[in-house]
Amino acid sequence: MRQLFPRVWYLFRRRQLEGDLAEEMAIHRAMKQQELEQGGLEPREAMSVTRRALGSLALAQDRSRDVWVPRWLQGLGQDLQVGARMLRSTPLLTTVAVLSLALGIGANTAIFSLVDRLLLRTLPVKQPERLVVLSTSQRLGYLAPYSFATFDQIRQSQLFDGALAFTNCCLKSALTIGNETQSVDRFFVSGDFFTTLGVRALLGRLFTPADDMPGGGASGPVTVISYRLWQERFGGAASVVGTLITVDRTPVTIVGVTTPEFFGVEVGKTFDVVFPIHMQFKTRDSIYYDVDTPYLNVMLRLKPGQSLAVASAALRAVQPQIRAAAMPRPSNPEFLKDPMMLEPAGAGTPALRQRFERPLVMMFCIVALVLLIACANIANLQLARGIARRHELSLRLALGASRWRLARQLLTESLVMAILGATAGLAFATWANRALVAQLSTFATPVVLDLAVDWRVLAFTATAMVATALLFGLAPALRATRAAPVDALKEQGRMASEGRAALSSGLLVVQVALSLTLVVAAGLFVRTFERLGRVTLGFDRDRVLVVTVNAQLVPDGDRNRLYHRLVQTVAAVPGVAHAGGSINPPLVGALVGDVVVSPPGTPPPPDAQRVSQ
Structure with a gap:
């Protein structure tokens, strides 16, 4: 370290130091020559003797320079200078080569x-190599949805070091602060989501199981916001913790802010706000109110030293008990029929990687x-x-x-x-x-x-x-x-x-x-x-536009009337031939379940979700 600082100092003051070195050598040469002249030699002879005695001035400078900068580094610097000069001498050839390399x-x-980002990097969480995601033999490589009852049974089995559940990221919500409303990305997680991942909060705190209750825990309905939203919407203010905001007409309190590197567990997606799962249970007509509805993704943390094969075998051994305890009502013979499978999730959920x-x-x-x-x-x-x-x-x-x-x-x-x-x-x-x-x-x-x-x-x-x-x-x-x-x-x-x-x-x-x-x-x-x-999609895609509408601020009973009014208004716009509405546009791949439509009097297939018309 003592040698490093003089060498760095030399790089910044090279010209001055070399000038001082040349001046010092000239002084030594003059003093030696003067000493010889005082001894009786002629000036010309004294100069010749001085040169022979002190040697080459250039060689002495090189040796002195070696103390400041190693010889190999000096040679490299000379090579770089010559190389740059040669490249400048043939600009056309150099330009072609550089553009090809660029x-x-x-x-x-x-x-x-x-x-x-997609295949190599692990999640920014604690010991990501111990994370696995729950799938089935029929959906290997993709997330399989499970009901809250199934997740709860797996969590209680004590087979793993931790279990968490989350919904797909991300759906849109309306965030209202004061008189301003904006669209944000949100998803729902179990109360032990952050604890199981080992994620820390940048500000405030993160969820605990006590927050994941219908109506919220002791603090009421709460939310955790992302670092991005904290910077863009709140200007990075530390006072954001405890702020009351409104999301989809529901007042919630901000209890924490995530770190900048945390984006969730789905690579390629990010969130603005995250809520406990049970906040979805505020209305009895929500499809998520039923604990038997399969809509949750399940991620597990292996115990220290536990292998994927051992954990998979242990889970399949208790699958009959989990199936019996979580069986929906009425009974469904297809429920958890396929063997449960565990897949590594240290790099995030596998859907985007598989794709x-x-x-x-x-x-x-x-x-x-x-x-x-x-x-x-x-x-x-x-x-x-x-x-x-x-x-x-x-x-x-x-x-x-x-x-x-x-x-x-x-x-x-x-x-x-x-x-x-x-x-x-x-x-x-x-x-x-x-x-x-x-x-x-x-x-x-x-x-x-x-x-x-x-x-x-x-x-x-x-x-x-x-x-x-x-x-x-x-x-x-x-x-x-x-x-x-x-x-x-x-x-x-x-x-x-x-x-x-x-x-x-x-x-x-x-x-x-x-x-x-x-x-x-x-x-x-x-x-x-x-x-x-040229693949036939089953519908005419020519001159078709798809527009999404976020109606979260509209009361539930008024949404259908709003949708019908929007369709009628759009259909009346000059140049619009037809207009229609749909929960899911064609080819978006976001179907909650298989639906069989049966005319009146026609017996539906067994074990199928169905609607009558």
């Missing part, structure tokens, strides 16, 4: 950001091929540049430079080019990330991902930068320093041309092979995309 590295960085894992892996392979093609192309350009500098390199070899020193110089030039490409690639990736998230989002399932550049993305970009510099720079550097100095000077590139032709031909073969692979893959992708565009 496209390749930027595309890889953008896809890696998505892969990292995008294969496409993302495929895209990652494609952009990796694009980067390889760019490397092969730049390697050819570097070979051409090496031929043009053949005499320069030969002269350096003849003057005593080692082949390793020249190869290091050429590799440093490639590294400078890769640094420029990676910097531009990061800017491209930032734009591409927003475009990719927009492509992943749909009307029914919007995707929210924070793809800000962090140390993981920077580490990946740096690794890609170094790897590409070696890929396109190593072979040309070795080729350029292979010939003997005398032979290269005499033949002026004949052997170089032959060697370059062989290496260039090999790189050309690699480019063609990779390009053909990409062309075939792109053709298959376009063909599949066209076929999907």
